[in-house]
Amino acid sequence: MELFVQQSINALSLGGIYALLALGLAVVFSIVRLINFAHGEVMTVTGYGMWFILLLNLPVAMAIAVGFLSAIIIAVLMERVAFRQMRGADVTTLLITSFAISQIIQVLFQNGISARPVAVVLPDWLTASVMVGPVRVGMVSILSILVVCLALFALRAILTRSVTGIAMRAAAEDFPVVRLMGISANRVIATAFAISGALAGIAAILWVATRGSVDPLMGAIPVLKAFIATVVGGLGSLSGAVLGGFVLGAVEVYLQAFLPEAALPYRDAISLSIIVGILVLRPEGLIPGPASRRS
Amino acid sequence: MLEIASLTVRYGAIEAVRGLDLRVGKGEIVAILGANGAGKSSTLAGIAGLVPVQGAVHFDGRSIAGQSPEAISRLGIGLVPEGRRVFSALTVAENLLLGGAEHAAPSERRERAEEMQDRFPILGERRAQKAGLLSGGEQQMLAIARALMARPTLLLMDEPSLGLAPQMVEAVFDLITELRNENITILLVEQNVPMSLDIADHAVVLAQGHATVRGNSAEVAASDAVHGAYLGT
Numbered sequence: 001m002e003l004f005v006q007q008s009i010n011a012l013s014l015g016g017i018y019a020l021l022a023l024g025l026a027v028v029f030s031i032v033r034l035i036n037f038a039h040g041e042v043m044t045v046t047g048y049g050m051w052f053i054l055l056l057n058l059p060v061a062m063a064i065a066v067g068f069l070s071a072i073i074i075a076v077l078m079e080r081v082a083f084r085q086m087r088g089a090d091v092t093t094l095l096i097t098s099f100a101i102s103q104i105i106q107v108l109f110q111n112g113i114s115a116r117p118v119a120v121v122l123p124d125w126l127t128a129s130v131m132v133g134p135v136r137v138g139m140v141s142i143l144s145i146l147v148v149c150l151a152l153f154a155l156r157a158i159l160t161r162s163v164t165g166i167a168m169r170a171a172a173e174d175f176p177v178v179r180l181m182g183i184s185a186n187r188v189i190a191t192a193f194a195i196s197g198a199l200a201g202i203a204a205i206l207w208v209a210t211r212g213s214v215d216p217l218m219g220a221i222p223v224l225k226a227f228i229a230t231v232v233g234g235l236g237s238l239s240g241a242v243l244g245g246f247v248l249g250a251v252e253v254y255l256q257a258f259l260p261e262a263a264l265p266y267r268d269a270i271s272l273s274i275i276v277g278i279l280v281l282r283p284e285g286l287i288p289g290p291a292s293r294r295s
Numbered sequence: 296m297l298e299i300a301s302l303t304v305r306y307g308a309i310e311a312v313r314g315l316d317l318r319v320g321k322g323e324i325v326a327i328l329g330a331n332g333a334g335k336s337s338t339l340a341g342i343a344g345l346v347p348v349q350g351a352v353h354f355d356g357r358s359i360a361g362q363s364p365e366a367i368s369r370l371g372i373g374l375v376p377e378g379r380r381v382f383s384a385l386t387v388a389e390n391l392l393l394g395g396a397e398h399a400a401p402s403e404r405r406e407r408a409e410e411m412q413d414r415f416p417i418l419g420e421r422r423a424q425k426a427g428l429l430s431g432g433e434q435q436m437l438a439i440a441r442a443l444m445a446r447p448t449l450l451l452m453d454e455p456s457l458g459l460a461p462q463m464v465e466a467v468f469d470l471i472t473e474l475r476n477e478n479i480t481i482l483l484v485e486q487n488v489p490m491s492l493d494i495a496d497h498a499v500v501l502a503q504g505h506a507t508v509r510g511n512s513a514e515v516a517a518s519d520a521v522h523g524a525y526l527g528t
Contacts, residue, residue, distance in 0.1 A: 163396045166389050170382040176345055177380045182368035182397035182445060 006135050007257040013141035013206075015249025016148030019242045020203040021226035022233065023155065024196035026241035030172035030289060031192050032087070034094045035227060038078055038101035040219025042197050046071040046204035047214030048109060051120045060123055067208075068201040074105075075197025079190055087189075102220075109216035117215040120208050127212070144206045151202050152242065155195065159238075164191050172236065172289070232275055236289025243286050248275070296321045296480050297342070297449055301350035304337040304504075311337035313504035314350070319449070319497075324471065324481040326491040326512075328521070329501035335484040336377055338501070339451045342482070343367055343374045354449065369397060373447030377454045377484075379438040383427025387418050390426050390437055394444030404444070411440040432463035439470065449480045456487050468494055492516045 021039065028036050049070035053063035078101055086097050129138045159165040164187065171178045171188050179185050200219075207222060208214055225248060233244025251274050255267050263270070278286070297319040304312040312334040319325045327335045341348040344364040352360040359367050368374075382390050391411055395404040412419030415436045421429060426437055435455060442450060452471065456464040468490050475481055475494075485491040492498060498515040500508040508518045515521055 163392065166385065167393060167396065170385055170389075170393055173382050173384055174380055176364065177376060177382070178393065179364040180343060180345070180368055180374050180376070181393050181441070182365050183393065184365050184397075185363070 002135055003257065006137065007253055009132075009135070009137050009141050009145070010257075011250040011253035012246070013138075013144040013249075014253055015246035016144050017203045017206050017222070017245075018225050018229050018249050019245025020148060020151060020199045021222055022229035022241035022245040023152075023238060024199035024203075025223075025226050025230050026233070026236065026238050026289075027168070027192050027199070028196045029230065030236045030238065031168060031175065032083070032094075032189055033091060034083065034098065035230075036078070036083075036196070037095070037098040037223060037227070038105065039196065039200055039226065040221075040223030041102050041105040042071050042075050042078075042200040043204035043207060043219035043222060044105065044109060044214065044216060045074045046201045047120065047208045047218055048113065050205065050208055051118055051214050054120060054122075060126075063120075064205055067205055068198065071201025071204060072194050072197040075193045075200065076190055079193040083193075084186070084189075106216045106220075113216075115216060117213040119213050122209055122212065126209055140206065140209045143209070147202060147206065151199065155199070158195070164188065168192055172238075228272075228275060232278055232285055234285025234288040237285065237287045238289075240285050240287035240289060247278070247286070251275070296323075296355060297482065298353045299338075299342070299350065302338065302341060302352065303349040304334070304341045304346055305349075306337075306346075310504055312341065312501075315501070315504070315506055317499060317506075319480060319482050321480055322475065322478055323496040324475050324483060324494055326483045326485055326495035326498040327501060328485060328488050328491060328498055328515075331486075332503075333501040334504040335501055336453050337504075339374060339453050339482065339484055343372065343451060345374075365397070368445060371446075371448040372451065373442035373445050373449070374451045375438050375442045375453060375455055377457065379431070379434040381426040381429070381434050381437050381441070383425065385426055386423055387426055387429070387437060388422040390441050391418070391422075391444055394441035398445040407444050407446070411443060415440050432459050432466070435459060435463070435467060439467075443474075447479065449482065450474065451482050451484075453484045454486065455483075456485065456490070464490070488521065492521075 025035060025039055028034055046067040050063040050067040053066045054060065082097055082101055083094070086094055126139055129136050159169055167178055167183045167188050168191065178188065203222070229244035229248045230241045232247060233240030233242065251271050255271055259267060299315060299317040302312055302315040303310060315338060327338060329335050337346065340346045342352055344362050344367040348360055350360065351358065354370060354372060359370065388408065391408045392404060395407050399407060412422065417433055418437055418440055426434065429437060439455065455467050459467065464487065471481055471483065472494050483491060483495065492512045492515060495512045497511050498509070499506045500515065500521055508515055508520050
């Protein structure tokens, strides 16, 4: 029972990180129909931002702030420099553009810093574990769950209370009509990228806190997981992305904890088979997005 | 107020509108009539900036051809799109808010939303409801109210009576007349020819992207093409 509770906390923690990343992908996809595979590099930039500040022996709070801000800035820059020029292009072109951005950033870090991981040393209290009743839980897991909850509440507030947030929800449904209201397409899309960057930044800070290092390919696997989560949740659906993230996190953690040792090497294969099974039963995802509902 | 010269709208190799000339004077209702696929909606989409156009479009003396939909909206041109296209996942209040978002400060926006709810009491009653749950007629009222939130001086209306119950159709046409009386210029695309000609000052009939008949409403109603095809014997 204790093991189950402990693993459930881990599942919530990992699922939360996937949920934030998936939500970032979904926010952009719902408006511009782009799966931004350079989203993983937003995480990488955050990690290196934190590493740089800690290298200068500055406080960890500043490292977190710089990491977070650099995530927003790089996401907005990606939109401004690359995706805006490609607006209106077909899905394949946008996809290739996102892969190109991803590759460029990876190579810049490989050549500019190192192809090998560099340590991001965080304070001991952050990497310690504490007893919650009879269960020992990592501080990062507890923080992850709290931060993910806060981020989701904040995003909900933005999307339901601010004009730009409401316009973003409307744009996910019918972007041309939003523009007919006089609302700037550039502003809506740039805000979507900024939010997506902020979510990836938070996810990256939690990811780096768990791993204790950053490398040029750090974001590659998480963005792939986030993509799977958005598809399972329902492409274009924000609540679906969150649910998909938590489902994927739970599947991975429980399989890791409860699979017989002989089956552990097949964990990812079994995990993906479960995901495929969900998609067979619900081809449009757990909570279909507006695009699926229209078609 | 609106002057269009040689307007052409293309979708790939297909020319939906071919060299259309049109003039809409201030405070007028001008109807664009024609069968399905005649180029009526494409004309409105071209004026509103939703599709690329060739030719000249001038609004209050200023060229608007090639401008973005948001820029055109800010000049005072509103569009009530075909099929209503309300944001179904948003509440009625949120739909109205977006209509005025770029055209008024928050306090002014609230006043305008209240005005709309007075004008369309059903929208006031259902302000917290998702727009997708409204009936077709209510959605049409919402689409019109949303466009009016921007206080447009020219309102483009694309098939506002399409798919509505007869009683609601009458209400929509009464509303259009009311709006004209409030000095809003209307460019109306409709398939309900008799009712459109009843309220319009001028009309143009399109066929395959060309204007085939034009004139004041009485002249258009009396023309052989319209009389035979739309008004019966």
